[in-house]
Amino acid sequence: GSADAAAAVADRQLQLTKPPGSLGRLESLAAWLARWQGREAPLLNRVVILVFAGNHGVTARGVSAFPSSVTAQMVANFDSGGAAINQLAKAARADLTVVPLDLDRPTADFTESPAMSEADFLAAVNAGYAAVPEGTDLLCLGEMGIGNTTTAAALTAALFGGDGEHWAGRGTGIDDAGLKRKREAIDAGLDRHQDILADPLLAALSLGGRELAGIFGAALAARIRGVPVLLDGFVSTAAAAPLAKLSPTGLDHAIIGHSSAEAGHWRLAEALGKVPLVDLGMRLGEASGAAVAIPILRAAVACHNGMATFAEAGVDNKD
């Protein structure tokens, strides 16, 4: 990131017609965008939402309230414009692209073997890396995949410690018996793969999923190309989290749009030192929690670039 661009933003903020600091987080968001875009005047002309989709072998353990068939059905719903993210993307003037990753070939059940082969994992990472369009000013990352809050909880436990009870929530709304199965599956996965848990990439390969690997690849591409990232909820934050484990500053180009109602997300956000922009009790995924926060970044940019200075407006500054 460009420290100069961030400093230029901070300097200009002090000259704008408002008490210093009174735009709160809008001020630091403008500086954050400038830093990662490497521009003194941050832009949000092209906001891109990528939704990666994948299927999960661990659903055989009865960990979700919905059948795996719903993943492909929801991808079709995305394609025909009927899902929440279609409406939210339109409202936020963002381009939406859905990237289904081998839906007819679910990952392996991680309680029995690694979820993916190295080739499968890298193919999904590469698909994510390649999916970030040139000229993207802000990248929002989300997912769809029945069973993937189980996957995300297992990966998070591998990266940050803790077990199924600590990290697993009700996902799309599973009942008590299902939640128990979910926690047991996570613990079984952690146990089976205990030898590789200290390696963030092997943990993502062994306990993750294709859509999580796609998010990881896209977040990596964004870092290299200077694109700020808006993460969605528990699954997309978990998917990007290996970057923070590979380098202490590896996720500094990403913020979290919304604090999910899925248990575990606020804990994961805290572990990453990130404060989500909003908390509206959502727990849908699909990048919906990122999309709902896009207008806050637009507000930050609009104020920063559009406001008059005290000198320009002839307004008396503080006594």
Added chain:
Amino acid sequence: GSADAAAAVADRQLQLTKPPGSLGRLESLAAWLARWQGREAPLLNRVVILVFAGNHGVTARGVSAFPSSVTAQMVANFDSGGAAINQLAKAARADLTVVPLDLDRPTADFTESPAMSEADFLAAVNAGYAAVPEGTDLLCLGEMGIGNTTTAAALTAALFGGDGEHWAGRGTGIDDAGLKRKREAIDAGLDRHQDILADPLLAALSLGGRELAGIFGAALAARIRGVPVLLDGFVSTAAAAPLAKLSPTGLDHAIIGHSSAEAGHWRLAEALGKVPLVDLGMRLGEASGAAVAIPILRAAVACHNGMATFAEAGVDNKD
């Protein structure tokens, strides 16, 4: 409000292609808009922001970091499009109207006499009432007035109890000595007007200000005409609060856009039983905290009206 419209929204939400409840507060916001608009499909075609401005005699007590001249200068800045609210209104596709109320005739210093005569108070209430355009789908209420966090704190103390120390914060950024003067002025006002504090309207007349009375009048007009209201920060919430004191449901058509960093706002929100939509550490006024929340309501409406149902999309519902 229309309970039927709200119930129709709740029923449709259960059929949309998402786990029930997974859009969190976006679902209840759609129902709230429908209730007060009296429409089963809530609309946000015309969003109106009204910013009322006034000057305050209590500034003679040294309660603000900025001179009173700034009120008129900022109104000029609003008119020429250079303020934060101009950028935020444009970003949220809202119409902005600024209503200056006798800026060259400040209210009286409330530590010495009632801030306004009955005629002045009613003129300001009427100006607010008349300022709400026909066909408004959502009304955002904000203000500008050097010294008015002192006014708002005094009015809030009158309505909900407590003193200057409990309700006064640093406003635009006053120093320790100024904060002490501010608290003393509030306590002196409460003492001088102790006989009328139990009457919400007399409290607004005696301790309030013209821009607060304008907000009160506009919020009243909105209630009568079925227009949902988005309140801004501490001052606009305090200004509308007499409606809640006049009737327990008097402010049910209003929500708070943003939890202000101004001390007292979260306490006032709690006293009113309201949870602000976002908290971004802003403390500017000008309706900025309401404007930044408009896109969340647009998101709620877009999802509610635009999403496909399970039947329409051919998506399997919960097991």
